[in-house]
Amino acid sequence: MNNNSSRQERIFKIFTPVRCLNRDQSLRYLSGNMTDVEKHLIDQHLVDCDLCHESLQILADTHQHEPYERLSHQLSLFLQREYAPQARQTEQQIRRTKRNGRTKEGLISSFWVVMFVVVGIGGIFLLRQHLKNRPLVAATPQKTEEPQPAPAGNEIPAVREDETYKTVDKKPVTSGKPPAILTQYNTKDTAAKVKKTPAPVKDSASLKKKAAKDTIRKTVLPVTDTNTRTKIETAEIATQKVDPPKEEKTTPPVKPTPAEEKDTRPVTDNLSGDEFLYRTALRYQQQGDISEAISQFKRLSGNDKYSERAKYQLALCYRTKGQNNKARRLFREVIRMEGSMKSMAQAALDNMN
Amino acid sequence: MHLLLNNLTDKELLLRIRKHQDQEAAGALLDRYSHLLVALSLPHLSAESRAETAFPDLTRQLYARLLHSTTNKVNEVLYALVTSYFSMRDKTQPPLPLPYEQAIQRLETRVENAGNNPIEKEALAAQLEKAFGTLQADEQMMVTRFYLEHQSLSDLAESQHTTTDEVRNKLKGAKKKLATYLMDQAYEQ
Numbered sequence: 220m221n222n223n224s225s226r227q228e229r230i231f232k233i234f235t236p237v238r239c240l241n242r243d244q245s246l247r248y249l250s251g252n253m254t255d256v257e258k259h260l261i262d263q264h265l266v267d268c269d270l271c272h273e274s275l276q277i278l279a280d281t282h283q284h285e286p287y288e289r290l291s292h293q294l295s296l297f298l299q300r301e302y303a304p305q306a307r308q309t310e311q312q313i314r315r316t317k318r319n320g321r322t323k324e325g326l327i328s329s330f331w332v333v334m335f336v337v338v339g340i341g342g343i344f345l346l347r348q349h350l351k352n353r354p355l356v357a358a359t360p361q362k363t364e365e366p367q368p369a370p371a372g373n374e375i376p377a378v379r380e381d382e383t384y385k386t387v388d389k390k391p392v393t394s395g396k397p398p399a400i401l402t403q404y405n406t407k408d409t410a411a412k413v414k415k416t417p418a419p420v421k422d423s424a425s426l427k428k429k430a431a432k433d434t435i436r437k438t439v440l441p442v443t444d445t446n447t448r449t450k451i452e453t454a455e456i457a458t459q460k461v462d463p464p465k466e467e468k469t470t471p472p473v474k475p476t477p478a479e480e481k482d483t484r485p486v487t488d489n490l491s492g493d494e495f496l497y498r499t500a501l502r503y504q505q506q507g508d509i510s511e512a513i514s515q516f517k518r519l520s521g522n523d524k525y526s527e528r529a530k531y532q533l534a535l536c537y538r539t540k541g542q543n544n545k546a547r548r549l550f551r552e553v554i555r556m557e558g559s560m561k562s563m564a565q566a567a568l569d570n571m572n
Numbered sequence: 573m574h575l576l577l578n579n580l581t582d583k584e585l586l587l588r589i590r591k592h593q594d595q596e597a598a599g600a601l602l603d604r605y606s607h608l609l610v611a612l613s614l615p616h617l618s619a620e621s622r623a624e625t626a627f628p629d630l631t632r633q634l635y636a637r638l639l640h641s642t643t644n645k646v647n648e649v650l651y652a653l654v655t656s657y658f659s660m661r662d663k664t665q666p667p668l669p670l671p672y673e674q675a676i677q678r679l680e681t682r683v684e685n686a687g688n689n690p691i692e693k694e695a696l697a698a699q700l701e702k703a704f705g706t707l708q709a710d711e712q713m714m715v716t717r718f719y720l721e722h723q724s725l726s727d728l729a730e731s732q733h734t735t736t737d738e739v740r741n742k743l744k745g746a747k748k749k750l751a752t753y754l755m756d757q758a759y760e761q
Contacts, residue, residue, distance in 0.1 A: 226720065227693065227694070227697040229719060229720045230697060230700050230701070230704070230719070230720065231683050231686075231693075231696070231697070231700075232719050233700070233715065233719050233747060233750065234676070234679045234680045234682075234683045234747070234750075234751070235680070235683060235684075236680050236684075238581075238582075239604075239605065239608060239646075239647050240608070241604075241607075242607045245607065245608075245611065255722075255724070258724060259722050259724060262718075262724050262725045263718075263719070265725070265740060266718075266725075266740050266743045266744055266747070267676075267744070267747070268647050268648075268651075269647075269648075269651050270605075270608050270612060270647040270648070270650055270651040270654075271608065271647065272740065273612055273651070274607075274608045274611035274612050275611075277611050277612065277614055277615055278611050283611070283614050283615075286614060286617075287607070287610055287611055287614060290610045290614070290617075290623055290627070291606055291607040291610040291611075293627075294606045294607075294609065294610055294627050294631070295603050295606050295607075297627065297628060297631075298599050298602050298603045298606060298631060299599060299603065301599065301628070301631070302595045302596060302598055302599025302602070
């Protein structure tokens with residue numbers, strides 16, 4: 220007995236619960252085969268527990284010991300069988316769920332692997348497509364740069380309907396070399412051609428239309444040799460690059476002088492359609508093909524930019540043709556327009572009167 | 573796993589049963605009280621055949637009561653079940669705990685929770701001493717000799733010239749008085 224513990228500790232034992240008797244304690248208690256401490260603990264428990272107290276009273280009858288041991292053993296086995304197998308089933312279920320989980324995880328992982336592969340292959344395919352398309356995209360700026368000369372090129376054929384430039388273009392085709400590479404050998408040929416041609420570049424107002432057209436062909440050709448011609452072309456291209464703003468600002472519709480006429484001849488490549496038409500009409504006028512010049516100027520008379528100049532030139536054409544009334548009417552129109560050609564038109568009208 | 577469950581207390585096993593519906597814990601707990609169930613049922617069993625039907629039925633009912641009851645005293649639930657099962661009482665409704673049983677259970681919980689808290693233990697000891705003073709002289713003597721001097725029931729019965737059952741009943745009555753007194757004191761405060 221632990222009598223050394225204080226009263227405070229001992230008094231708590233009144234309300235300190237003690238576990239029920241186990242399987243062998245009950246029989247040992249009845250047989251008195253236990254220590255005093257254990258016996259006192261069981262006594263403390265028996266005070267509170269009706270179950271153990273009544274069980275011990277029942278088991279005090281020795282006849283009950285045999286069925287007690289047998290039935291308690293059977294009940295213990297029953298409980299183990301009743302509750303433990305369910306636990307095993309739960310273990311099996313847990314295993315099944317684990318297997319199912321593993322299979323699901325495997326399926327999910329394989330799915331994601333397949334998806335990754337598909338996405339990777341798709342990405343590579345798209346990248347290849349992009350790389351294939353990339354040079355084309357990169358080349359487009361080069362193409363976009365080309366359209367600037369393209370309109371000129373488009374206009375050029377229209378311009379080159381003029382027979383003079385057809386003859387110029389034919390040369391490099393026959394020689395098989397670009398005109399820029401033309402050497403002395405080529406110049407000799409052209410020079411020879413120039414020598415062979417009669418070169419009648421003079422006023423041919425008295426000639427007929429066919430003769431005038433032939434002279435147009437010949438006048439373009441005889442522009443000395445190709446070297447000088449290429450120089451002129453380059454110079455004109457340079458001037459044309461600067462000209463368009465000047466034309467817009469200054470608009471020098473002065474009376475076409477011979478020098479101006481000379482400048483207008485070789486301008487081909489970078490001219491606009493109206494300007495080329497105007498110059499062509501001027502050329503026809505100078506060469507005496509008045510009716511052709513009139514038709515060209517009539518086309519331009521409706522244009523705002525060249526209307527005044529075209530009407531003035533058209534009036535001159537009518538005057539040379541002898542149709543003075545039409546000439547006067549056009550001079551009056553030019554005067555009414557009150558442009559830069561007003562004074563010249565007024566002077567011409569005064570001279571006619 | 574079964575061995576580990578045998579080392580757990582009734583409270584822990586009940587927690588597993590009620591919270592997780594742990595069948596294995598239920599088996600361990602029922603197996604712990606199976607011999608007491610058999611011992612208590614032996615006078616009521618007339619033949620082996622009846623035992624084969626009664627014990628499974630009793631264990632299932634016990635499991636159901638433990639699952640839905642709030643008390644942690646399996647022995648009281650089992651005793652009430654067996655007595656009701658073999659009697660003509662209503663077997664479906666478990667008996668409600670009496671007030672003194674609630675007071676004893678509350679006091680036991682308080683002693684258990686006091687643990688190593690010296691302030692709580694000192695206060696509780698003072699209250700118990702005060703309640704102890706309210707007991708009758710023979711009750712004080714028996715409580716002192718049984719709980720404080722560790723005399724056995726049989727020795728007390730011999731000294732009092734009575735049976736152990738009477739000594740037990742007196743000790744049980746003294747505990748009821750102490751518990752109800754402390755509960756009343758707690759309500760008065």
